[in-house]
Amino acid sequence: MGETIQKRSRTLSRQWFERAQKSLVEGVNSPSRGAAVYADGPVLLERGNGSHVWDIDGNEYIDFMMSFGALIQGHAHPNLVKTVSEAMAEGSHFAAATSAEVEAAERFRGMVPSAEVVRFTNTGSEATMLALRLARAHTGRNKFLKFEGHYHGWYDPFLLNAHSHQPEQLGPVENPTRIPDSEGIPLSIFDDVVLAPWNDTAALEKVMKRHGHDLAAMITEPIMANMGCILPREGYLQRMRELTRDCGALLILDEVVTGFRYAPGGCQEYYGVQPDISTFGKALGAGFPVGAVAGPRSILERMRWSEHMVLHYGTFNGHRLTMKVIAANLDLLAAENVYQKFHAVGNAAIAGLREVFRRRKVKAIVQGFGPMFQIYFTERDAIHDYRDYCKYVDTKLYSRFIHLLLDRGIYMTPSNGLHWIISTAHTESDVQALVEAADQACTGLS
């Protein structure tokens, strides 16, 4: 990639973004893609192949965002292109029972240890929504516990303290100020939400003592992936498991980000924790919109048609093209050494970035391991939770850093709350290019 830093022309990106303002709110379909995140306006992407993407002006980048983690096989993987093309020629979707959904479900069960049965949804948000409904029906309780800084999709009751805020707004750890993330949600919805800090066993034990027996469920991301990449403290997930079991509450493991990423069976396999219900999305569909709820028959069979069933409809559930993609994707992931490679390539990127920051005397840490990590500009040695993130992470500096990387051929979102993703398409030379670009970007920071 070398030292050549010609200012990339973004004329067409700018023109199209201007044009988009007339038809789309903020010119995009999600605030995370527009001017709220990209200081100079978004880079409009037109094409992807393997680990590379090209913008509308023809500039090439190595993509480390990978559709927020959805593209576990990179862009336009030949097997998936073939699968989709062939399936499309037969008809995209029938909203009827198909062999494709059976084949997808069988492979899913083969990889995820807790999945006695699975139900496919269209997004991760739908999956968490369904998981909560199932938990409430199963336990006959309404309340549930969510953690500060965890994002579980945009369903009303989950939108409490999912965004970062100024430290002085957060209130005491033992009684966090409750901050809704959206207008348009009746505050009464949050009466059923118990809010707790994450990664703090003593605090969780206290909250569970008080509320545990009223809870339908505790929902958690196994690795906190919406404040960058924050790992659970040793034994923390296991303690959650014990506390929920003791109170008759269900443990919902939201593996929408981590599923199929850290291990074939996600973080539940990696950390050896047995959830009651788990939710998936993103990497499962390898770029196609999908979500999934998995768990034992005793819980999921509540959706079986009856007078007292848990309702879950959806025209696009089990979308045929997506089911074909899932089967092909999971076959690719089941091949030998895939996960070793994810971990090796990711760890090389992490080590390279750490070396750059150390050598360039930039106060930044790289947190996470293997296939997912995040850079924090901070004086701290580690970021352990939501409050650390809100207090100690310089998210503006991160955004500047990413904009410098964008000019050097690395594609990543400037939002510090997301994370770097390694796909099967990433190579050692991509890592080398990233490390070189990061080194150059450090010069631009000073």
Ligand SMILES: Cc1ncc(COP(=O)(O)O)c(C=O)c1O
């Ligand atoms: C942990 C987690 N759960 C659920 C969701 C919602 O998934 P989707 O965007 O597919 O609705 C997300 C999305 O980023 C997520 O990070």
